[in-house]
Amino acid sequence: MSRQLPIAGTAEVRAAALRDLRADRGAVVAIILVNALASAAGLVGPWLLGRIIDTIQAGTGDVLSKVDRLAFGALVFTIVQTTLTWWALKIGYRFGERTAARVRERFLKRTLALPPRVADQLPTGDLIARGSTDAAVVALTLRSAVPEVLVALVHALFLIVAVVVLDPLLGLCGLACLIGVAAAVRWYLKRARPAYLAVAASGAELADVVASTAKGARTIELLGLEDRREQATEAAISQARSARLGALWLRTVLFPWADVSLGLPVVGVLLVGGALHANGLVSIGLVVTATVYLRQLVGPLDILMLWIEQLQGAGASYARVEGLAGISDEERQPTAHIQDVDADLGDRIQVNNARYSYTDGRDVLHGIDLIVQPGERLAIVGTSGAGKSTLARLLAGLDRPHTGSVTIGSTPVADLPPGQLREHVVLITQDHHVFHDTLRDNLRIARPNATDEELHAALHAVGAEWLDDLPLGLDTELGHETILDGASAQQLSLARVVLADPHTLILDEATAQLDPRTARRTEQSLAAVLRGRTVIAIAHRLQTAHDADRIAVMEAGELVELGTHNELVSAGRVYGKLWHSWHAEADTPSD
Numbered sequence: 164m165s166r167q168l169p170i171a172g173t174a175e176v177r178a179a180a181l182r183d184l185r186a187d188r189g190a191v192v193a194i195i196l197v198n199a200l201a202s203a204a205g206l207v208g209p210w211l212l213g214r215i216i217d218t219i220q221a222g223t224g225d226v227l228s229k230v231d232r233l234a235f236g237a238l239v240f241t242i243v244q245t246t247l248t249w250w251a252l253k254i255g256y257r258f259g260e261r262t263a264a265r266v267r268e269r270f271l272k273r274t275l276a277l278p279p280r281v282a283d284q285l286p287t288g289d290l291i292a293r294g295s296t297d298a299a300v301v302a303l304t305l306r307s308a309v310p311e312v313l314v315a316l317v318h319a320l321f322l323i324v325a326v327v328v329l330d331p332l333l334g335l336c337g338l339a340c341l342i343g344v345a346a347a348v349r350w351y352l353k354r355a356r357p358a359y360l361a362v363a364a365s366g367a368e369l370a371d372v373v374a375s376t377a378k379g380a381r382t383i384e385l386l387g388l389e390d391r392r393e394q395a396t397e398a399a400i401s402q403a404r405s406a407r408l409g410a411l412w413l414r415t416v417l418f419p420w421a422d423v424s425l426g427l428p429v430v431g432v433l434l435v436g437g438a439l440h441a442n443g444l445v446s447i448g449l450v451v452t453a454t455v456y457l458r459q460l461v462g463p464l465d466i467l468m469l470w471i472e473q474l475q476g477a478g479a480s481y482a483r484v485e486g487l488a489g490i491s492d493e494e495r496q497p498t499a500h501i502q503d504v505d506a507d508l509g510d511r512i513q514v515n516n517a518r519y520s521y522t523d524g525r526d527v528l529h530g531i532d533l534i535v536q537p538g539e540r541l542a543i544v545g546t547s548g549a550g551k552s553t554l555a556r557l558l559a560g561l562d563r564p565h566t567g568s569v570t571i572g573s574t575p576v577a578d579l580p581p582g583q584l585r586e587h588v589v590l591i592t593q594d595h596h597v598f599h600d601t602l603r604d605n606l607r608i609a610r611p612n613a614t615d616e617e618l619h620a621a622l623h624a625v626g627a628e629w630l631d632d633l634p635l636g637l638d639t640e641l642g643h644e645t646i647l648d649g650a651s652a653q654q655l656s657l658a659r660v661v662l663a664d665p666h667t668l669i670l671d672e673a674t675a676q677l678d679p680r681t682a683r684r685t686e687q688s689l690a691a692v693l694r695g696r697t698v699i700a701i702a703h704r705l706q707t708a709h710d711a712d713r714i715a716v717m718e719a720g721e722l723v724e725l726g727t728h729n730e731l732v733s734a735g736r737v738y739g740k741l742w743h744s745w746h747a748e749a750d751t752p753s754d
């Protein structure tokens with residue numbers, strides 16, 4: 164069953180952003196300081212311009228050389244401002260890169276820390292969208308937004324303070340005219356978060372639909388479900404389009420509104436300044452300086468507006484990336500810590516009154532009791548949906564029952580840390596993974612400190628003769644030029660089992676859907692791995708059950724029979740009937 168991935172709330176995103184800023188506080192302080200210097204240098208130019216105007220107006224002394232000196236000063240300070248701004252941006256971009264890497268690493272760590280039972284239930288498309296698109300948006304924002312926003316903020320602050328210092332009345336007038344900008348931003352912010360969360364969610368939904376269509380392509384083709392998948396994809400595309408249009412509409416209101424509002428302070432200061440000058444209260448140079456400052460304010464405020472808009476999208480992405488932290492620690496952590504686990508657990512697996520449900524309130528296992536003795540071969544049989552795979556997952560520690568227990572020795576299997584779990588019990592299915600990495604590292608996943616001799620021995624134990632044909636041997640990069648076929652990939656995964664050396668193996672459809680040739684090769688490899696271990700096999704063929712020491716029969720989530728083949732055939736109940744009907748059909752001699 165698929166479950167929704169959580170989205171971090173505004174407070175959590177703010178806390179995470181603050182943590183990220185604090186983690187690199189040296190760079191943040193440097194950005195602010197260098198920016199402050201750049202902004203201070205930037206104020207000098209317009210002030211000198213005012214002085215030039217006043218000097219010319221006064222017309223006393225050597226006007227030309229005074230103006231030259233003032234103009235030279237303005238040029239020097241402009242160069243100083245440009246250099247400092249460039250330096251601040253450089254520090255900022257480096258800070259952004261480091262922080263973006265930190266956010267990505269955090270996401271990856273959280274994803275890898277998810278227990279299999281939780282990971283299995285998460286929507287793949289959403290997880291991929293968060294790790295790729297959303298993380299990229301957050302990275303880009305941190306790289307560019309933080310330095311640019313800080314530069315713009317400090318610059319704007321200096322300009323406003325400078326106008327107020329020049330003349331408080333003109334300063335107040337300029338500030339009053341900025342109210343329009345504040346109103347536009349307020350209107351926008353109220354609507355932007357839900358709009359951008361909807362954009363991200365619809366994008367993830369679309370990714371989910373595409374991923375599940377690609378994954379189930381064969382089934383879709385076999386069952387003729389193309390039209391339904393096309394409809395589902397079109398619905399997801401249209402939802403994504405309308406979510407994006409909704410967010411774009413907010414921009415079409417914000418920007419014109421803000422553009423008009425940004426012109427108002429200049430108009431206001433010119434009008435009020437003109438009146439003050441006419442009454443001899445301020446010089447014309449001072450009015451020009453204040454007007455230039457307010458005109459310059461448009462630059463940083465424009466940048467801030469642009470980023471406010473983009474930060475909403477990035478904020479939604481940040482909330483989605485951080486959302487993974489919302490998966491409760493209880494689900495995330497195994498409850499047993501390494502030191503709590505018995506050094507020698509013993510090999511006996513015991514299932515005690517285990518009940519399990521995928522969805523609340525609907526148990527698919529109803530109180531299973533079972534003891535698997537060391538070295539035993541147990542087959543689990545039952546009709547489709549009886550609960551065999553679910554029981555296998557509980558036995559393999561991939562999930563835990565909501566009531567009752569599944570233990571090895573005295574420790575709940577699901578509580579074992581992954582490194583210890585694979586030394587006790589391994590579930591073998593058809594889902595095996597070959598990583599784009601060297602053959603050596605593909606194998607060392609199972610035992611990180613294994614020597615090359617041990618790796619060779621493990622591959623040979625499962626009959627992987629293809630190792631001898633690889634020119635680079637264990638150094639061969641898999642997945643690029645060397646692609647393993649199905650049986651070889653299964654052998655690789657079985658070699659990992661040999662290396663992990665668990666006392667118990669659980670087989671769930673390890674060979675069920677392979678073509679006969681591949682299945683034969685895989686079964687031979689499997690036989691080598693099974694020797695000397697406890698084996699619990701979900702039996703799809705009754706011959707497998709026949710060869711087992713004991714057979715557990717499941718029906719509708721219950722263990723209805725348990726015994727040897729002969730005992731169950733003699734009892735003539737569920738297994739006996741199955742055996743007789745299969746025997747009749749297959750015409751296979753029974754005992």
Ligand SMILES: Nc1ncnc2c1ncn2[C@@H]1O[C@H](COP(=O)(O)OP(=O)(O)OP(=O)(O)O)[C@@H](O)[C@H]1O
Nearest residue numbers: 164521522527545546547548549550551552553554
């Ligand atoms: N991920 C899941 N989410 C919700 N229900 C599930 C999930 N997996 C299995 N089920 C349900 O749990 C019950 C037991 O399923 P399970 O796969 O364990 O049976 P099974 O005996 O292994 O069947 P099969 O032989 O077809 O694999 C079924 O009713 C099934 O629909």
